[in-house]
Amino acid sequence: MVRRNGQPAEHTVPGFAGRLTRSELEAYDAAFRTIRQEFPQLEKLQDQVNHLGKIRWDHPAALRHFTSLLTEDARWDAYGVLLKTSASEVLLCRKAEGTEWAAIQRLSVSAPYAQAHGATEVLFTGNDARTVTNEYAAQAQHTLRFMASNLVARTQKIVWDQYSHANPDRVMRALSERCAHVVNNTEVVREVQSVKESVTQAPRQSRSMRV
Amino acid sequence: MFSHDSAPSLDKLDSVIIFYAMEEQETLKRGRESQISVEDAARALGVDSFTLYSLIQRDRVTATRSPAGEITIAETEIARLTGRQRSAAW
Numbered sequence: 248m249v250r251r252n253g254q255p256a257e258h259t260v261p262g263f264a265g266r267l268t269r270s271e272l273e274a275y276d277a278a279f280r281t282i283r284q285e286f287p288q289l290e291k292l293q294d295q296v297n298h299l300g301k302i303r304w305d306h307p308a309a310l311r312h313f314t315s316l317l318t319e320d321a322r323w324d325a326y327g328v329l330l331k332t333s334a335s336e337v338l339l340c341r342k343a344e345g346t347e348w349a350a351i352q353r354l355s356v357s358a359p360y361a362q363a364h365g366a367t368e369v370l371f372t373g374n375d376a377r378t379v380t381n382e383y384a385a386q387a388q389h390t391l392r393f394m395a396s397n398l399v400a401r402t403q404k405i406v407w408d409q410y411s412h413a414n415p416d417r418v419m420r421a422l423s424e425r426c427a428h429v430v431n432n433t434e435v436v437r438e439v440q441s442v443k444e445s446v447t448q449a450p451r452q453s454r455s456m457r458v
Numbered sequence: 459m460f461s462h463d464s465a466p467s468l469d470k471l472d473s474v475i476i477f478y479a480m481e482e483q484e485t486l487k488r489g490r491e492s493q494i495s496v497e498d499a500a501r502a503l504g505v506d507s508f509t510l511y512s513l514i515q516r517d518r519v520t521a522t523r524s525p526a527g528e529i530t531i532a533e534t535e536i537a538r539l540t541g542r543q544r545s546a547a548w
Contacts, residue, residue, distance in 0.1 A: 285497070285507060292508055334506040358504025359540040364518075390512045397496060397511070400527035407526075 251414060262425035267417070274410030274418045278402035279425075285398055288333070289429050293391055295330050299384040304377050315343065316353065318367050323351060326376065329383050334358065337383060339376060348376050350383040388430070395426040493522060493530035502536045 249256040254268035260275055267275060279286075310326045316338070317323070323340035330337045335354045341347070349372040354361040370386070373379040402422050406415045494502075499519075500510040513519040514529070519539065521529045536542075 288507065332506040332508050334500075334504065335509045352509070354505060354509070360503035360505055360513075363539060363541040386512075390508060390515055393515060394508060394511045397527075397529045400523075400529070401495075404526040404528070 260421050260425065262428035263421040265417070265421065267421060268414070270410070270413040271418050271421075274406050274413040274415065275421055277409065278405040278418065278422055281401055281405055282398040282426075285394075286426075286429070289391065289394060289398070289426070292330065292332065292387070292394075293430055296384055296387045296391065299329060299380055299387075302380065310339075310376060314338075316340065316351065316367055318351065318369055319365070321345075323349065325351075327380075329380060330387055337370065337387075339380060339383075341376070346374070348373050348379045350379050391430045395430045399423045399426050492533040493524070494533060494536070496521075496529055496531065499531040499536055503539060 249266070251268050252270065254270060256266040256268050256271075258267045258269065258272040260267060260272070312324045312326055314325045315322060316325060322343040323338075324343050325338040325340045327339040328336055329339050329350055335352060338351050338353060340349050340351050342349070350370040352368045352370055354366045356362070356366045358366070371379070371382060373382060399419075399422055403419060406413075406418050406422070410418065496507055496510055500507045503510065505513075510519065510531075514521045519531065520535050521531050524530055
């Protein structure tokens, strides 16, 4: 059995092929606790996005009108829910008078953001339902990766500040691979690696971002 | 060479410099303190985290990355997004 810092590496964690020592596992658990609430949400959203890729467009039940909604300049008929979150949903819609399709985000009307900016927003439009769905799935996947990388970044501070003695590099690899595994992606791991470099090398300064 | 009369104005200048330095420090302090997490920002806006991440990606919300890489939102941005004044309590 492999030993690091005198401890056997005998502990396994989900989504990571390697094994952790007791100290590493303690660091891992402490860091994971900070994202434990958001993590199941990430998994559920990924399941919904995966489902979008499995829609059988040749099946008549794939598209059935179930409600209508108004945007600033048009009335839309909704034919499906592309994604449903705890406080919003994205609907696959067709213009009531026309052939255009769209992905439309609908927020709760009581949300402060919706009160200031409106509860519905056309995210994008297309000529057919399948194209709009595929485009939305790609966009949602991109957002999930962004979300996952931010969850990992949050664990970063705990691991490096409080467990710098416990092989933080390996602990971060285990955490980032777990998050990357959920969103079917290896970019998160690479992104976290570059963030780690900035944490250890760059001067402490916040910066505006563009994603 | 400074005349005797100019001495008080130099003192004033020093005071002004100190005042501005203190103001800048306060601004930096406020700036650091006024950043909140994506989850807290989402709660304040009445949306979920995923929706807020997508709003950031679509440039509807301005976000900042901390040195550790975590995304944060300024409270002033929340006030702007909800149409509230800067003095509003958050």
